[in-house]
Amino acid sequence: MKLDKSYEAINARKNEIIKNAMQIDYDKFELPGIGFDYEKMMREVGYTIEEMQKIQLDHGVGNTPLIELRNLTALARKYAPDGKGAKILIKDEAANASGSFKARRASIAVHHAKKLGYKGVIAATSGNYGAAVASQAAMNMDKLVTIKQGELFYITQALAILEGYERGPAGNTSLTAAFSIAQQMNRDQLLVVQETEYTSAGKHPMPQLTFAKTNGIEVMFGNPEDEIPGKNLIFPSEPSLIKAREYDMTHARKSYIKNCINNYGITKATEADVDYIMDEIKADREFVVAELEGKGIAIE
Numbered sequence: 001m002k003l004d005k006s007y008e009a010i011n012a013r014k015n016e017i018i019k020n021a022m023q024i025d026y027d028k029f030e031l032p033g034i035g036f037d038y039e040k041m042m043r044e045v046g047y048t049i050e051e052m053q054k055i056q057l058d059h060g061v062g063n064t065p066l067i068e069l070r071n072l073t074a075l076a077r078k079y080a081p082d083g084k085g086a087k088i089l090i091k092d093e094a095a096n097a098s099g100s101f102k103a104r105r106a107s108i109a110v111h112h113a114k115k116l117g118y119k120g121v122i123a124a125t126s127g128n129y130g131a132a133v134a135s136q137a138a139m140n141m142d143k144l145v146t147i148k149q150g151e152l153f154y155i156t157q158a159l160a161i162l163e164g165y166e167r168g169p170a171g172n173t174s175l176t177a178a179f180s181i182a183q184q185m186n187r188d189q190l191l192v193v194q195e196t197e198y199t200s201a202g203k204h205p206m207p208q209l210t211f212a213k214t215n216g217i218e219v220m221f222g223n224p225e226d227e228i229p230g231k232n233l234i235f236p237s238e239p240s241l242i243k244a245r246e247y248d249m250t251h252a253r254k255s256y257i258k259n260c261i262n263n264y265g266i267t268k269a270t271e272a273d274v275d276y277i278m279d280e281i282k283a284d285r286e287f288v289v290a291e292l293e294g295k296g297i298a299i300e
Contacts, residue, residue: 036276059103064092066091067090070163072088073088075239080184081183083187084184086182086185089193145246151235154176155179180244209233219233224243260277261297266297267298
């Protein structure tokens with residue numbers, strides 16, 4: 001019988017395909033309701049930190065240098081209160097074999113593929129990394145900060161002019177936030193930026209700005225607080241206007257619960273479901289139950 005290779009048929013078999021490819025039965029880690037036992041899965045099929053370090057080091061990955069940004073630190077201290085202005089350093093992931101931090105996870109993935117007997121691998125970028133960061137922040141962090149696009153371009157240029165490193169702007173999101181946060185920290189503290197996209201392969205800002213202008217985006221200097229996505233792009237008129245803004249984590253937690261309900265189509269939740277959501281989003285029982293019941297979900 002000929003195997004149906006249509007998109008619909010392949011998508012219907014995706015769980016079977018993943019199970020056969022990874023040789024991991026994810027069903028055994030599913031909890032009743034919406035939960036998933038990550039810890040059990042990692043204990044049974046994952047690698048230890050020591051194993052991952054060895055795999056990476058054996059393939060020219062890791063031990064990337066820490067570089068002190070003396071001039072950017074000096075600029076941050078200029079606008080910081082007395083005694084504040086942590087020392088800013090970057091972890092230069094461009095020193096990895098592929099010139100990217102992504103060599104870290106790729107080294108583990110390829111090692112595992114080889115271990116399973118595969119003769120080659122294929123990878124496709126998806127553009128979902130930002131969504132993954134937001135999701136992880138909701139699960140594991142008490143605070144998430146954001147920046148404005150104009151501030152990102154400003155720090156990209158400052159990094160090139162003051163330190164001689166032409167990177168980004170895709171790789172300077174964390175550095176931009178760090179510039180603001182450093183001004184709130186003491187001078188004897190260190191602030192290390194290990195940027196998720198900190199590579200030499202970032203897009204140059206000038207073509208991006210030209211593209212924005214061509215498509216009707218107004219580019220100007222001013223207060224980034226006045227920036228409106230899709231309408232304008234505002235460079236800070238001075239460095240003190242660069243701010244790391246707290247993201248509403250309550251909104252993120254509520255969104256997570258709403259997605260759980262929609263994705264799993266649940267009409268009622270068990271105590272195990274409630275405990276699972278509490279752990280995932282770092283919220284108390286009262287918050288989770290209130291959100292579920294407010295959306296018509298009964299607690300068994």
